[in-house]
Amino acid sequence: MKIHVSDLKIGMFVQDICGRWINNPFWRNSMMIENFDHLEQFRSSSLDYVWVNPSKGRGLEPESEIEDEEERPPAASPPAPKITKIIKENSTPSFDGEYERARLFSKHMLSTLDFALSDTINSGTVDHQSLSEINSDVVRSVSRNPNALVSLMLNEQFKRGYDQQHALSLSALMVALGMQLNLDRETLTRVGMAGLLMDIGKTALPQALMKKQGKLTEEEFELVKQHPILGKEILTKSGIHDEIVLDVCLNHHERSDGSGYRQGLTNDQLSLPAKMAAVCDVYHAIISTKNYSGTYNPAIAIRKMTEWQSAHFDRSVFQAFVRVVGVYPVGTLLQLRSGRIGVVIQQVENLAKPTVKIFYSLKTNSYIAPEIVDLTKSKDEIVCIDHHSTGLVVPF
Numbered sequence: 001m002k003i004h005v006s007d008l009k010i011g012m013f014v015q016d017i018c019g020r021w022i023n024n025p026f027w028r029n030s031m032m033i034e035n036f037d038h039l040e041q042f043r044s045s046s047l048d049y050v051w052v053n054p055s056k057g058r059g060l061e062p063e064s065e066i067e068d069e070e071e072r073p074p075a076a077s078p079p080a081p082k083i084t085k086i087i088k089e090n091s092t093p094s095f096d097g098e099y100e101r102a103r104l105f106s107k108h109m110l111s112t113l114d115f116a117l118s119d120t121i122n123s124g125t126v127d128h129q130s131l132s133e134i135n136s137d138v139v140r141s142v143s144r145n146p147n148a149l150v151s152l153m154l155n156e157q158f159k160r161g162y163d164q165q166h167a168l169s170l171s172a173l174m175v176a177l178g179m180q181l182n183l184d185r186e187t188l189t190r191v192g193m194a195g196l197l198m199d200i201g202k203t204a205l206p207q208a209l210m211k212k213q214g215k216l217t218e219e220e221f222e223l224v225k226q227h228p229i230l231g232k233e234i235l236t237k238s239g240i241h242d243e244i245v246l247d248v249c250l251n252h253h254e255r256s257d258g259s260g261y262r263q264g265l266t267n268d269q270l271s272l273p274a275k276m277a278a279v280c281d282v283y284h285a286i287i288s289t290k291n292y293s294g295t296y297n298p299a300i301a302i303r304k305m306t307e308w309q310s311a312h313f314d315r316s317v318f319q320a321f322v323r324v325v326g327v328y329p330v331g332t333l334l335q336l337r338s339g340r341i342g343v344v345i346q347q348v349e350n351l352a353k354p355t356v357k358i359f360y361s362l363k364t365n366s367y368i369a370p371e372i373v374d375l376t377k378s379k380d381e382i383v384c385i386d387h388h389s390t391g392l393v394v395p396f
C-alpha cells in the first residue's frame with residue numbers, strides 16, 4: 001500500500017520507495033521501521049510516499065491510505081472514503097537541520113579518522129570497517145542535503161587536523177559531485193570511499209615532511225609524489241581491492257594534458273572517478289591552508305580552476321563540479337549592495353544567487369545579528385567578493 005512518509009509508524013515494513021533511489025535515506029529497497037530514528041530519517045528525506053507491506057509489519061490506518069485512482073476500484077456509491085492528503089511544502093531537508101546533524105556526527109567521524117590514520121602510520125594497513133562506516137554516514141548526509149556536510153567541512157576548522165578534514169571533505173565532495181553526475185547508488189559509495197582513501201599513502205611518508213608548513217624543496221616534492229603508489233600498496237595489503245578506490249588512489253594527481261604525476265596519463269586514459277578526484281582534490285587544496293603559499297577564497301578558486309580547466313581537468317566533470325559548489329561556493333565571503341557582508345552557506349538552482357548568512361555591516365563597521373538571506377528572493381545583490389588571503393576586496 002502506498003502511504004505518505006508522515007504516516008509511517010514504528011513497526012511498519014517499507015517494501016519500496018516512490019521516487020528516485022537517491023532520495024532513499026537508507027540506501028536499500030526494503031526495511032522495517034524499528035525506531036524513531038528510522039522514522040525521522042524517512043520524514044526528513046525528500047521522499048513523499050513509500051510502499052508499505054502490511055503482511056510483513058504493522059498495518060495501515062484507514063485514514064493514512066492515499067487516493068490512487070489506478071489502484072482503487074471505482075466506488076459503487078457515495079460516500080467516498082475519507083482520504084487524507086498531506087502536501088509537503090518543502091520536501092528537501094533543511095540546510096540548517098542537516099548542517100547541525102552533520103556537525104554532531106562529524107566530530108565522531110574526524111575522531112575515528114584520526115585514530116584510523118594513526119593506526120595506519122603504525123601498522124601500514126587500513127581499518128576498512130571504520131572507514132566504511134564513516135563513508136556510509138557521509139553518503140547518507142550528502143544524499144539528504146548535498147550542501148550541508150560540504151559546507152561544514154569547508155567552513156569550519158576542526159581540532160583534528162588537516163589530513164582528517166581533507167579526507168572527509170574529499171569524500172563529501174566526491175559524493176556530491178557523483179550525485180550531480182547521476183552515478184548509481186553503489187558507485188556513489190565507492191567514490192566516497194575513494195575520496196577518504198586517495199591520500200592514504202601519505203601515512204607512509206616521513207611525518208615531519210607531512211607536517212611541514214610552506215613550500216617543499218624539489219627533493220621533498222619528489223618524495224611526496226610517491227604517495228599514490230605507496231597508497232596502493234597500503235590498500236592492497238589491507239585487502240581493499242575495489243577498482244575505483246585503487247584507481248583514484250593511483251591517478252588523482254594526473255591531469256588532462258598529461259602534465260600530472262605518476263604516469264603522465266591524458267584525459268582519454270583517465271577514468272571518470274580519477275577525473276572527479278583531480279577536481280575535488282585541487283579545489284580543497286587551494287582553499288585550505290596547507291602546502292600552498294596562499295589560499296584562495298572559494299569563488300576565486302573556482303575562477304582560477306576555470307583558467308586551468310582546459311589543461312588540467314575534464315571539461316564536463318569540471319562543469320558538474322561548478323554546479324555542485326556554485327559560482328560563489330559555500331564559504332565565499334560576499335559584500336552586498338546594502339553594505340552588509342555575509343558568507344555563502346547554500347547553493348540554489350540560480351548559481352549566481354546563493355543563500356548567504358549575513359554577519360557584518362560596513363556601515364557601522366561592526367558585527368550584526370546573523371541573518372539568512374536567500375538572494376533569489378531579496379532585493380539585495382552581490383557587489384564584490386573578499387579575497388580573504390590578502391585582505392583585498394576584489395571587485396567584479
Ligand SMILES: [Fe+2]
Nearest residue numbers: 198199252253
Ligand atoms: Fe594526493
